[in-house]
Amino acid sequence: MSSPNFGHERARRFQRALEAYPRARTTELLPLLAAARPARLGAGTAVELGSGSGYLTRLLQEMYATVYAVEKSAQMLERLPDGAVAVQVDGLVTGVAELPPGVRPDLVVSLATFHHIVERHAETGKVDDEASRVLQENSVAAWVDRLAEGGRFVLVDVGRRDDLDDTRAYLTRAAERLSAADGPSMAAADVEALDKALPDYGLRATLDVLGHPDGDLSLAGLARAYADAGYPLTTNGPITHFDETVRTHSIEGHDAYFWSAGDLAAGLARAGLSDVTVTTLPTPWLFLDKLGAYWFINELFGLDLDPEERRTGQSGTAIIDRNLTIRSDADHAIVDWQLLYATGVKRGRRGRSETSDSPPA
Ligand SMILES: C[S@@+](CC[C@H](N)C(=O)[O-])C[C@H]1O[C@@H](n2cnc3c(N)ncnc32)[C@H](O)[C@@H]1O
Numbered sequence: 001m002s003s004p005n006f007g008h009e010r011a012r013r014f015q016r017a018l019e020a021y022p023r024a025r026t027t028e029l030l031p032l033l034a035a036a037r038p039a040r041l042g043a044g045t046a047v048e049l050g051s052g053s054g055y056l057t058r059l060l061q062e063m064y065a066t067v068y069a070v071e072k073s074a075q076m077l078e079r080l081p082d083g084a085v086a087v088q089v090d091g092l093v094t095g096v097a098e099l100p101p102g103v104r105p106d107l108v109v110s111l112a113t114f115h116h117i118v119e120r121h122a123e124t125g126k127v128d129d130e131a132s133r134v135l136q137e138n139s140v141a142a143w144v145d146r147l148a149e150g151g152r153f154v155l156v157d158v159g160r161r162d163d164l165d166d167t168r169a170y171l172t173r174a175a176e177r178l179s180a181a182d183g184p185s186m187a188a189a190d191v192e193a194l195d196k197a198l199p200d201y202g203l204r205a206t207l208d209v210l211g212h213p214d215g216d217l218s219l220a221g222l223a224r225a226y227a228d229a230g231y232p233l234t235t236n237g238p239i240t241h242f243d244e245t246v247r248t249h250s251i252e253g254h255d256a257y258f259w260s261a262g263d264l265a266a267g268l269a270r271a272g273l274s275d276v277t278v279t280t281l282p283t284p285w286l287f288l289d290k291l292g293a294y295w296f297i298n299e300l301f302g303l304d305l306d307p308e309e310r311r312t313g314q315s316g317t318a319i320i321d322r323n324l325t326i327r328s329d330a331d332h333a334i335v336d337w338q339l340l341y342a343t344g345v346k347r348g349r350r351g352r353s354e355t356s357d358s359p360p361a
Contacts, residue, residue, distance in 0.1 A: 003116050004252035006052070006073035010302040015053040015079050017299035023202040024296055027283040028111065028156070028339060029059055030206065033194065034218045035154045035343050036109050037186045038063055041193065044106040047099065049092055049143065050113025053079035060084075062197045064107065070095060092117065092139035096146055104148040111156045112339075114139070115242070115256040132257035133267070141271035147346040152184070153273055158242065159340035160260040161235050161280045171227035174279045178220035181277055183343070185218035209286060209332070219279060219341060231282035232325075237338040241323040249319065251302045264342050273344025285335035293326050293333045 004010055018025070038044040044064050051057045051069035058081050060067045069084045070092070071077045077086045089095025117139060119131035144153055163170060195203040207217075212225040239258050246254040259267070265278045287293040294317050298305065305316030320326075325336040 002253050003118055003255050004250065004302070006076050007252065008075050010250075010252050011053065011073060011075035011079060013299045013302050014076075017296050018053065018055050020299075021287065021292065021296050022200040023206060024285045024287060024293075025055070025283070026201050026203060026206040027210070027286065028337075029056065029201065030203070030210075030212075030217065031219050031222055031281055031283075031341050032056065032059070032109070032111070032154065032156065033186045033191060033203070034184050034222075035156075035341060036060070036063065036107055036152070037184060037190070038106060041190050045103060046107040046109060047103075047105040047143065047146075049108065049110035049139075050116070051080065051084070052076050052113075054081045054084065056109070056111045057081060057084050058198060059194065059201070060107075060109070062194055068099060068103070068105070070098075093135070093142045096142040099146060104146060104151070106148055106151045107154065108143045108147055108151070109154040109156075112158070114155060114157045115159075115258050118255055118257050120255075127255045127257055129257055133259070133263065136257065136259070137267040137271055140268060140273075144272040144346055149346060149348075151346050153268070153344050153346070155264070155268070155342040156339050157259065158238050158338075159258050159264060159280070160237070160239065161233065162260050162262045164235065167233040167282075168227050168230070170233060170280070171223045174281075175220045175223040175227065178218070178223060178277065178279065181275070183219050183277060185216045185221075188215050188217070191217050206286065219277075219281070222281060223279065226282045231284055232336055233280055233282055233338050234336075237280070238324065245303070245319060245323050246301050249301075249303045249305055251304050254301075259340065261340055264340060268342055268344045272346065274347040276342070276344040278340060278342040280338055280340055283337045283339050285337050287333040287335070288331075290326055290328050290333040293335050294320060297324065297335070 045066045046060045046064040047068045049070050051071050053076050057069050067084045068087050069080055070087045087098050089098050114136050117136050118127045119135045121128045210225050211229050242256055261278045265276050268276045297320055327334045
């Protein structure tokens with residue numbers, strides 16, 4: 001199987017899922033409000049790597065004066081919201097040259113994209129993990145070079161936790177570590193302003209579902225809220241969903257390389273970032289019922305489950321259930337998704353300090 005190129009049908013179904021359920025992935029955006037916030041709302045320049053159809057781009061446009069959306073897929077770029085500056089690239093290392101000269105962004109951010117960046121063994125065509133890790137690290141380094149001094153790099157993606165703690169202990173420790181590191185936060189008034197500007201994302205309503213108190217929003221505060229509410233984390237998170245369900249059943253296939261938290265922290269420091277933090281957070285996808293959750297997953301990943309159902313008699317929902325947990329209570333169906341949130345600051349050419357899930361390799 002190859003990696004997806006997000007051609008016409010895959011891009012169409014991806015965007016259709018996000019338009020039908022604009023609040024489903026809002027928990028992914030909440031930590032980004034804190035991690036990616038500008039010095040002043042509406043000022044500065046942001047670059048988004050792998051913008052897709054503009055899901056995070058829309059939020060960045062409310063936060064920054066100028067947003068460059070860097071993408072490989074022309075079909076995804078066609079769907080970008082008005083106002084974002086489209087930058088089409090072949091890859092992220094060479095693609096940095098496509099950014100207009102002289103642009104020194106205050107933020108470079110990427111959501112759910114880096115795992116697509118893979119290098120293959122010449123003979124077998126299979127993903128070469130070590131070469132993929134190096135290519136991803138070189139992609140980070142290329143964009144760190146363009147960041148303004150003091151600018152922030154934020155990489156959010158599916159990955160592995162390195163520790164074997166239970167979730168509550170892990171999240172409590174993460175909250176303490178992030179508070180001590182004095183990580184970035186967004187003022188409550190700015191969260192309210194963004195909630196008003198993008199009502200379909202339901203930022204405030206989602207915080208209420210999580211039981212997050214009013215007030216400034218930070219990664220530490222979210223970790224604490226998830227620990228208190230008992231949202232689960234696993235070691236590999238959604239990786240087996242990609243490696244088995246998406247790889248076998250997506251209309252474009254899906255080969256990937258996923259970072260571990262410790263390797264990612266070390267990689268970001270080597271790429272030239274300081275004050276590196278890497279934290280795994282629950283990002284539960286929220287729906288009103290299970291039917292909505294299954295439909296969203298089918299569309300977002302471009303799955304084609306019908307032939308398998310005809311061949312084996314096993315339903316599409318059972319195939320999704322093999323590798324993803326979908327729970328339901330009286331009010332919601334919840335898909336147990338989780339992501340690595342990695343941040344670092346550019347201070348001179350080499351990274352100087354780091355804190356992370358585990359010591360760098
Ligand atoms: C899963 S989508 C995520 C899109 C968006 N960030 C979101 O969270 O909805 C991954 C995106 O990364 C893009 N992509 C993959 N490899 C890329 C590369 N080397 N350079 C730029 N974009 C890439 C794909 O075309 C796709 O639009």
